[in-house]
Amino acid sequence: MAEKPAIRDSIRTQEKILAAAQVEFARRGFDGARVDAIVERAKISKNLLYHYFRSKEDLYIRILERTYETLRRRQSDVSVNGLDPLNAMIRLCENTFRVFVEEPDVIVILNTENLHRAKHIVKSTIIRTMYDKLSENLREILQAGVQQGIFRQGVDPVELYISMSALGYFYLSNQHTLSILFKRKLGAPENIERRQAHLVDMVISYLMRKPEPGDWTPALARGS
Amino acid sequence: MAEKPAIRDSIRTQEKILAAAQVEFARRGFDGARVDAIVERAKISKNLLYHYFRSKEDLYIRILERTYETLRRRQSDVSVNGLDPLNAMIRLCENTFRVFVEEPDVIVILNTENLHRAKHIVKSTIIRTMYDKLSENLREILQAGVQQGIFRQGVDPVELYISMSALGYFYLSNQHTLSILFKRKLGAPENIERRQAHLVDMVISYLMRKPEPGDWTPALARGS
DNA sequence: TACAGAACTAACCAATTAGTTCAACAGGGA
DNA sequence: TCCCTGTTGAACTAATTGGTTAGTTCTGTA
Known part of the structure; x- marks a missing residue:
């Protein structure tokens, strides 16, 4: 509520995804990490994640x-x-x-x-x-x-x-x-x-x- | 072929399962490990594994x-x-x-x-x-x-x-x-x-x- | 103000996973 | 002979998975 909506800001969105992915990968490792969990944490739709990142592995390499x-x-x-x-x-x-x-x-x-x-x-x-x-x-x-x-x-x-x-x-x-x-x-x-x-x-x-x-x-x- | 058949030796069989599980868990971690891979490596049937071990997690704890x-x-x-x-x-x-x-x-x-x-x-x-x-x-x-x-x-x-x-x-x-x-x-x-x-x-x-x-x-x- | 393209969504799919069921067979001791 | 234990095979399930499809907003700009 306190933060700006920041709608339709592709950079911000990607940052959110990366931040969420880092938490998830760091918590469960690559195989334990769940794409759905990342999506939920970043509060975006699953497809948006795949819009910016080719695959789970690609996302992991970025992290x-x-x-x-x-x-x-x-x-x-x-x-x-x-x-x-x-x-x-x-x-x-x-x-x-x-x-x-x-x-x-x-x-x-x-x-x-x-x-x-x-x-x-x-x-x-x-x-x-x-x-x-x-x-x-x-x-x-x-x-x-x-x-x-x-x-x-x-x-x-x-x-x-x-x-x-x-x-x-x-x-x-x-x-x-x-x-x-x-x-x-x-x-x-x-x-x-x-x-x-x-x-x-x-x-x-x-x-x-x-x-x-x-x-x-x-x-x-x-x-x- | 060189080794004894060692059929119907429950201890031996459990050892085989444990050995195979250790390799698999050590190679891929808990989440990456596949029960089917353990079964295949131990050359036993899947239900036999579950006959001796309650679950994947149980097997992991033994390892x-x-x-x-x-x-x-x-x-x-x-x-x-x-x-x-x-x-x-x-x-x-x-x-x-x-x-x-x-x-x-x-x-x-x-x-x-x-x-x-x-x-x-x-x-x-x-x-x-x-x-x-x-x-x-x-x-x-x-x-x-x-x-x-x-x-x-x-x-x-x-x-x-x-x-x-x-x-x-x-x-x-x-x-x-x-x-x-x-x-x-x-x-x-x-x-x-x-x-x-x-x-x-x-x-x-x-x-x-x-x-x-x-x-x-x-x-x-x-x-x- | 029209509209192309980017940002975004919900629902869906195909494959994989751990774990189960069931019917059957083999060997060895009583 | 009978029975118990060890064992197999394959089909099955229920849940979960990574990834996709088809479509809906929003926004900069000509």
Whole structure:
């Protein structure tokens, strides 16, 4: 009632459909999602949905693209550039975690895409070129840290990025089962805060560790 | 043809159904899975499936329980007890990762359960009591490490366990999208090996780090 | 003000789904 | 011989699904 009628506004309508679809896909995954539910949520007729989108799959791909856009945009949101390597890394860790916390849909949609073995993402050239800059950026921060003598050498940026994401992502994506297993509400704000601190601590500890003689080193322990 | 006919063996038959169901659920998730596909894979008639299992959901819950049993059994497979704290931790990290690598079905099934917000697990008391021992065990290892002066103090066992799992789980569960994004086949054996080393390195670095004066500490950086 | 085209709807369709029914057969122990 | 259990096959249903058809507003503009 409060909002404008906004009748016959094709852009607005498509936005409504996309928003409704995101909720539905994020709630039930691709196969669980129902076109009728999207239609109902968007308060439009079913045919209108098919007027703007070829198919359920087409709609899903659009949501997937939006998801990656959100992810990348929000990750590089706060300017990491200009910060010293240590604070840049901390910031990057926190940003990455914050996206997952504040946009929980992202997690389910990425999981769904992995369930389907990334068959949709392959088609989308937009997404595929999106991450070219990230590892380069990360490499620069790492290099600066090494030169300043605060980070260890030989860290693989991709491996590090995966770890950075993993520590927050898994905590959130599996929070429902983990909460039951460990009898702790992982979604509670104070636990989210704690997780963030832990996650940053872990990444920084890894980066700042420079094994001394007598210390344990991975190569030594694994005999490779 | 090579295998015994094994006719009229109700246990065997149920095993066959469960095995087929696991493959199907792990491949397509709960909603994507088709009962007919399970029937076909198990090479039995459809009514036989419903003779042994009440419903698709019932079958899924059985698979879920089996999954957690596998997980816990294989995790404590190799005796961690008796090892010194450092090697116990390394072993635990490696075991956890190895389960995910060698039983990839586990990942998809856990993801599926989280998509459904753990609504099935809640019903299963078997699973809920399964993890009571784990955090206690972990606590002991950590305590021993602290007493020997090699681990830092105040590590939360649950938080650590989640991190340990996360570093391997996310790498594998999201390998399809990540492989495309970073143009690197994460599933390739040499990359799996590298991941394992990285993961252990990260956990151990975290545990062994004892911040010295002038070093960065999480509390300091976050101003809490 | 006429009208082309875009925005939109309600009802419908064909295919698929989980789950059922029923009649029958095979093997093995009593 | 009889009977119980394990098993099959195919046809069936009731509900749900993604997608379509045929038609009705609305709106910018010549």
